[in-house]
Amino acid sequence: MIKKSIIITGIFAFVVLQMACNQNPAPKDLSTADAKSKEDSLASCSKTTIIDPNNTKPMALMMRQMVINADSMKQRILRNETLDSLQFPFIKFYLVEPTDPNVLEPNFFEKSRLHQAAYLELFKHPKEQIKYYNLMIASCVSCHKDYCSGPLKRINKLPINS
Ligand code: HEC
Known part of the structure; x- marks a missing residue:
């Protein structure tokens, strides 16, 4: 029933x-x-x-995990901890089904590539984590301006103000 x-x-x-x-x-x-x-x-x-x-699509589910991870990274950085890339593996959201299949166009994949690069860069700069963390979040914002502006309010709370 x-x-x-x-x-x-x-x-x-x-x-x-x-x-x-x-x-x-x-x-x-x-x-x-x-x-x-x-x-x-x-x-x-x-x-x-x-x-x-x-009916939540895999891409939306992954994005939810990405916000949780980003927030957790932020808390660690604020506690002066060095981020461990094994603890925060990159989530390949661009390989899974989105709610709106129309987003899967060249510009989306280019923004995905830039985001992945910014994400991996963060772990290479343990002494400048705030700067590279903020750049990584900026790459979330950059894609969201084009494809999915709803979560921007939430994403805009993620940068570390210094
Ligand atoms: C290359 C584009 C792109 C990048 C980069 C990107 N997103 Fe997304 N995001 C999307 C799209 C498209 C959706 C809609 C997914 C769906 O509905 O299947 C989405 C959905 C979301 C959602 C809503 C999920 C829900 O509950 O439905 C949140 C929150 C989110 N993204 C946060 C982030 C954060 C945080 C980052 C960076 C760590 C990020 N996104 C990076 C394109 C992107």
């Missing part, structure tokens, strides 16, 4: 999600597709997983 209602909730959430996703694209005149409506559709990527917890 419970299982059935979960499935029904899942289907309902999926339908709502589809409707939400189809609202923004295909404006009648592409030249008037202003930045605002683009922003709204970008923001929807974070809302989707909240209204649809049963």
Whole structure:
């Protein structure tokens, strides 16, 4: 019985999600597709997983782990601990299924590459962890401005102010 209602909730959430996703694209005149409506559709990527917890895609799940890891790195850096790359292996989020398959375009993979480079660089500079940590977070922000602006509020809390 419970299982059935979960499935029904899942289907309902999926339908709502589809409707939400189809609202923004295909404006009648592409030249008037202003930045605002683009922003709204970008923001929807974070809302989707909240209204649809049963259909969370692997990329969204990995991103959640990435925020947890980044926050944990931040706490360690603030305690003057040296980060251990074995404790924070790079998560290959760009190899798994996203909520919106349209994101899988060249610019996305280029931003993924830059993020991975910034991430690995952090462990090579134990004496400048704040600087390289902040650069790594900046590479999260850079991609999120293009693809998924919803979580930016949360990501913008991650940099270490010094
Ligand atoms: C190359 C692009 C890219 C980079 C780099 C990137 N993200 Fe994401 N992020 C995405 C996309 C696309 C999604 C939507 C994933 C989905 O819904 O399947 C996402 C989703 C998220 C979410 C929402 C997950 C949820 O609950 O649905 C958070 C939070 C997030 N990212 C944080 C981060 C953090 C922190 C970093 C850096 C450590 C980062 N992202 C780096 C593209 C990126």
